[in-house]
Amino acid sequence: MTAFQVLSVLLLAAAAAHAQSFHLGSCPTASVEKDFNITEYMGTWYEIEKLPAVFERGKCVQATYSLLSDGTVSVRNAELLSNGKINSIEGVARVKDPSQPAILAVSFFKGIEDPYWVLSTDYRSYALVYSCSNYLGLFHIDFAWILARTRALTDDIISQQRDKLAAAGVDINRLTVSNQTGCDAMA
Template structure:
């Protein structure tokens, strides 16, 4: 048990130093989009706001989702780094339970556990609100959240509505970072 406590403290310290979102206790279980329609969700989404994430360091962050013949989803995430290079990663998302299609698991690396990808809310045409949370030993959790849009900007009223939904889900919206989507057109395909 002592080793587990040391590991927990080290993980929390590392996460706190890098602005990650670690919290004591188990993951919250916010409601997800009812009657989620996967095919309408496909296409390109631009990141408008997010909780800090160690793996996101650039600007012009976007995701492209493509439905595959086997019913899984190809996930292509890309960002523009400060050195002008494009950083991208490709993975696969799958619905865990067909009766809950807005609850997906996404995998980017073989041998690494899948990460949750929960669509909390979307109108498919303007915005999407995504949440991810992973429990560690039942003692603490790490969460991520993204406000996404079909365009590189989103009206303030929509952002405010999505902040309210995140607050209701137990997410501290004061930790959200605004994503830089300026000067991005045509840079990432």
Template sequence: MKAYQVVFVLLLTAVTVDSQSFHSGKCPQPPVQEDFNITKYMGTWYEIEKLPAVFEGGKCNQATYTLLPDGTVKVYNAELLFDGKINSIEGVARVKNSSQPAILGVSFFKGVPDGPYWVLATDYESYALVYSCSTYFNLFHVDFAWMLARTRVLTNAVITQLHVELAEAGVNIKRLKASNQTGCDVMT
């Protein structure tokens, strides 16, 4: 990595430290959903809770996944900003290894490496638990987690179950933030 890239990463780290989940050492390797069926995962998911993410600043966060003919997945993420505008981004997800279909890489920008997208758990019909982690310089890692649902609400029992699964995966669940899914009519 070139010196200017190191400086950029360090500056970015300093600016975003309060809105991310930083940890020393390398990323953990939690188990993912067994026998993951990507076709059943397609459709719209609503964010219920998440670890803070600097790239998410609105409410009504949702993701829509569409299987493409070449086996990749079109990813459409949208949120409602506080000025009433819809902010969205489109990307592509790819299964990294066919023997582990629950481990995907997502890219939103050409030339930028894929971001990890690990489906830790899902029943396909009501909830999904997603984890992402990247290690930098073998010194620290930044992780993200999303609790998703097929509707804008999820029962407390399921949320508690998913908290247990995240904690077992090594995620600090005390840093989870509830997502605001109210007043989202404009998103449909």
């Protein structure tokens, strides 16, 4: 197998495992929420829009965050599958550097941490989260979520968050609207 073939297999495997697409080059530089207050961020957030993620297959996607006594954060992501069952996963997030509390690392599997950057939030209605990982210095895979405290968000706020992603160099044309209807089973 040639070096090009090995690289192609690695790229495809990484893309399949972590996202539906990847981008050549390094992750864009994004500014995070200044003076982020992790305590105010705790609670349930509903996914309004996202960059495609193969690990999300359902609707009514939501994340619940709880502060733990050691300063880490319990994370529970849940979605409603087409068969009516709730699919969920639990993990832990931690602030990587106390001087930058909006930059967290989240882990759902032992030994594997992924970035979780809170780019923008007002804590009571919306949050904008970005995650990006570089691979082999050749390409990156990114995720983004526009979140809300309710299952809907005004078009104005969505537009503002999309603009912030675009200003950070994120391809907002790939954002998809999340289905937050028929979510009674999630209550």
